[in-house]
Amino acid sequence: MKIVFDCERMKYPYTGLFEFCHKLGLSLLANKAQMDEVQFYIHQKDVKFFPSIAKKIIKRSIDKFFFQKINPEISIWHTTYQASRYIPPRHKNLKRLLTIHDLNFLHEGKSVAKQEKYLKKHQKNIEKADHIIAISEFTKQDILKHLNVKVPISVIYNGCDMEIFPEYNQPVYLPHKSFIFTVGTVIPKKNFHTLPCLLVNNHLELIIAGKRDEDYIIKILNEAKKYHVEDRVKIIGPITKEDKYWYLKNCQAFVFPSLAEGFGIPVIEAMNFGKPVFISNLTSLPEIGGDAAYYFENFEASYMQRVFSEGIQHYKDNAPTAKILKNAAKYSWQTCAKKHLELYRKLSLI
Template structure:
């Protein structure tokens, strides 16, 4: 089997979605390759001091001198670059035999209100990677349409392969961070303006028996401060909890015990936390923007706008529908569309189409 290398440079950020993307994709592709008695896909990883992974034979650790020579590319036939603003290591002039697959997760910079010059620079960066690639994979139809609208693919194949979902265990371990003493609403993701969590605070005004807990890295400190100030202005600051980054067990505990999951994000390429909550049968409230309707499907509730009145009314009607019908089963069923083994088989098919 020709050697396949996945560039895992961004696994140096252990709490990022790309960390788990690289880890899951490699695990499931290598499981399939093992069944076929083929050589494993290698992970080109950042220096060991930046990693938390246990060393494996298929790990290829980046060295400083790789900037000048890359002996590992001599027998590599396919390089997978997993991010639209990352890098592509093979130089086509030196290694013309190496095929390149590029995964584009999103062009969110087009939908976040970024300055025009920032959008232009970001598009140029993505276009440069597209120009160096032989095939493109997008993680949603929405992203694919964005790419076709704003980039030039020159007839290169462009595929849509959804991210998979690892079933979360039904564990009920005690949690070491804040544990609410009453019912709570849950958000999960980086805390920044794009996630738009502040629009949820009026729900605490109209539901005085609830808390709002948002788990995730405080990515934008100014936004965190403004959100706390807004909560104080509304008189609900005692029921807004922002614990920050949590363990997997703590995340699962909160997903399992929340009353509802809310994700009013302005821009997503996929939206993994949405289907993580849905696998517990939780009612999910989303924005109608970018890929979220595609991922949530008919089993989610959507905010047509983010005014306080609209957010409160959508939540009220949604919870009423959820509590008076058997929606949990259909919500769980929606998550079955997203399967890492299925995704891995689709990735392998793309790899093999280029190497045949």
């Protein structure tokens, strides 16, 4: 079985799609049968992220208009970005899979016109697919509700395997006090501006890591000023995997009040350290966090403060670390890769 795994979106580092393609791609290589071959459709600059022995199909800009000729022995082409413009034409031996991570644009307050535009784009790609993969049951139900799907759809959860760096002790920003931590692209849907209120009546710092949207940062800092905690809110930009390891290992709690997630890998990353995790109860997050997380059901400041303080006290009194670690253990890239390989095999035999 010859498989092409699409890594075109790895052109954007420090993003969830980069991590998805990189971690799942490596796990596919590690778990495939000896007679199978996994190739990567990828930008030239990104080939360094996979072993040199692995075959690569170098993405060309013109592929969005005139796709390059591909080996007719390829039986599986897995498109990993739901709005991709790089999908090869159908041939009789080729099965085309499409991963849909989320329909977050339906949950972000966008105009009806924009929602319809994005749905039309997704529908176009769905009609090219022989099978759909959703990364959560919530995403699957969103797809079935809002799009016309005439092919099978499977749920395969993302993985989460944290690399450890036990000797690392030089984060890009070294906090001066105990701190709460969050990570993600710093954009409005992440809802990070609701977090400064959690610093009232304590001495904690809030560290926010991730690619920065300067306009949204102004909103976060204005909220911090409203509560007179601006000196304890640190927005540090993109971080290395070593930095993320250090912050997750040493934070007092992880906070993630996102408005829309298809999965929510940062939540599981924090749970891998047994940390108390405070998340919104929106979209896929309750499915992923289960009964091992604490939930914000709204974002009114006094309510969030109460949930946070009561949750921290509950964590101290009940020591639910084992439950948190058990929930995190359900999600590994090895399991994710094996489920993908099983699906590839099934489709290649049809």
